[in-house]
Amino acid sequence: MATITATSSAETIDLFNRYVIPNYKRYPICLVRGEGSYVWDAEGNRYLDFFPGWGCNLLGHCPPPVVEAVQDQVARLIHIPNTWYTEPQGLWAKALSERSFGGQAFFCNSGAEANEAAIKLARLHSQKGKYKIVTFLGGFHGRTMATVTATAQPKYHEGLEPLMPGFVYAPFGDLDAVRRLIDDETCAIMVEPIQGEGGVQIPPQGFLKGLRELCDKHGLLLIFDEVQTGCGRTGKWFAYQHFDVTPDVMTLAKAVCGGLAGAAMLTTPEIAKSLRPGMHASTFGGNCLAARAGVAALEMIESENLLAHAQRLGAIFKKRLEEMRQKHHVIREVRVLGVMIGVELSIDGTAAVQACIDRRLLINCTHGTVLRLLPAMNLTEDQLHQGCDILDAVLAEQGN
Numbered sequence: 387m388a389t390i391t392a393t394s395s396a397e398t399i400d401l402f403n404r405y406v407i408p409n410y411k412r413y414p415i416c417l418v419r420g421e422g423s424y425v426w427d428a429e430g431n432r433y434l435d436f437f438p439g440w441g442c443n444l445l446g447h448c449p450p451p452v453v454e455a456v457q458d459q460v461a462r463l464i465h466i467p468n469t470w471y472t473e474p475q476g477l478w479a480k481a482l483s484e485r486s487f488g489g490q491a492f493f494c495n496s497g498a499e500a501n502e503a504a505i506k507l508a509r510l511h512s513q514k515g516k517y518k519i520v521t522f523l524g525g526f527h528g529r530t531m532a533t534v535t536a537t538a539q540p541k542y543h544e545g546l547e548p549l550m551p552g553f554v555y556a557p558f559g560d561l562d563a564v565r566r567l568i569d570d571e572t573c574a575i576m577v578e579p580i581q582g583e584g585g586v587q588i589p590p591q592g593f594l595k596g597l598r599e600l601c602d603k604h605g606l607l608l609i610f611d612e613v614q615t616g617c618g619r620t621g622k623w624f625a626y627q628h629f630d631v632t633p634d635v636m637t638l639a640k641a642v643c644g645g646l647a648g649a650a651m652l653t654t655p656e657i658a659k660s661l662r663p664g665m666h667a668s669t670f671g672g673n674c675l676a677a678r679a680g681v682a683a684l685e686m687i688e689s690e691n692l693l694a695h696a697q698r699l700g701a702i703f704k705k706r707l708e709e710m711r712q713k714h715h716v717i718r719e720v721r722v723l724g725v726m727i728g729v730e731l732s733i734d735g736t737a738a739v740q741a742c743i744d745r746r747l748l749i750n751c752t753h754g755t756v757l758r759l760l761p762a763m764n765l766t767e768d769q770l771h772q773g774c775d776i777l778d779a780v781l782a783e784q785g786n
């Protein structure tokens with residue numbers, strides 16, 4: 387049996403230096419075990435994780451119902467091709483459909499792939515050769531050529547030109563700009579209901595509804611990228627449910643399998659017909675393990691009342707962080723919806739992240755100045771306060 391041995395962080399880092407392509411900036415810490423909102427490194431240090439799995443571990447590390455479902459499934463059937471039927475995939479699609487807008491699912495393995503599917507669907511569905519998609523500055527949709535082009539951030543485009551034709555960008559929140567960009571070749575608008583990577587940007591009142599109206603008027607598909615906001619993160623199943631707007635297409639990944647790799651694109655049965663057999667596929671998409679994990683994650687959120695808990699956590703986070711904003715002038719703005727949290731600073735956040743790690747709290751900084759917290763929705767109130775105490779101390783220092 388292949389095993390892992392208890393080596394030091396330094397030994398693992400040496401393996402990476404020799405054998406792993408260095409396309410990520412990594413902290414020099416090797417993590418070996420996780421449970422709920424805690425993770426341990428190879429030296430036995432315990433960290434409180436306010437950014438578990440980059441948003442994927444919405445139920446904490448190794449949530450027991452997901453672990454059990456996967457352990458049961460892995461010994462029965464790991465994967466079969468999509469030329470056969472399997473009950474887990476059917477049940478997973480039903481569970482997602484019933485909690486969203488009653489559509490049908492296409493399964494794949496990552497957020498980029500789910501958005502890639504949505505982009506292809508938008509072109510196929512338009513039927514008249516329309517191909518342009520409006521996306522938003524500061525958005526993030528993935529790293530494949532189409533999705534990185536959809537990602538309207540020049541820093542991710544450098545050196546990759548020519549990009550894929552057909553994407554036009556509007557400022558997030560600016561309906562007039564969107565109106566001006568729509569022409570006879572436009573087939574869709576693609577947007578994150580709350581921009582995640584862009585710094586936890588909550589849309590202005592009426593923006594998403596305005597996009598819905600524009601799509602209805604011009605016959606465009608409204609695509610919501612809920613890869614980061616979906617599956618309970620904001621205290622509702624999907625972020626769109628806060629805004630009283632229903633998309634035509636929704637993409638999910640990150641937390642959708644409770645920490646395993648998996649992704650989905652959902653759409654109405656009528657639009658789904660445009661994804662004709664043979665036009666799109668994913669070998670591992672909807673595999674038995676991802677499907678069982680996906681259903682287990684949804685059921686765990688329900689049986690442990692975690693949507694309500696996430697709303698409660700969000701309210702407490704908001705209160706604690708607003709108190710900090712009163713005290714620490716480096717905090718410009720606090721943005722919170724459920725357990726999706728952005729703390730905008732007036733200074734670069736890199737030093738604050740490092741100071742938190744030194745105190746055994748894991749957080750993230752995005753867009754240079756926004757501290758981003760994507761804690762697990764089953765974080766306890768005690769853990770919330772412990773982490774906020776650390777953040778408070780760190781931000782007190784940053785001000786000097």
Ligand SMILES: *Cc1c(COP(=O)(O)O)cnc(C)c1O
Pocket residue numbers: 495496497498499501526527528529578582583611612613614615639640
């Ligand atoms: C992370 C993310 C993606 C990309 O997902 P991958 O699984 O890394 O391909 C796409 N859209 C949003 C909103 C994301 O946060």
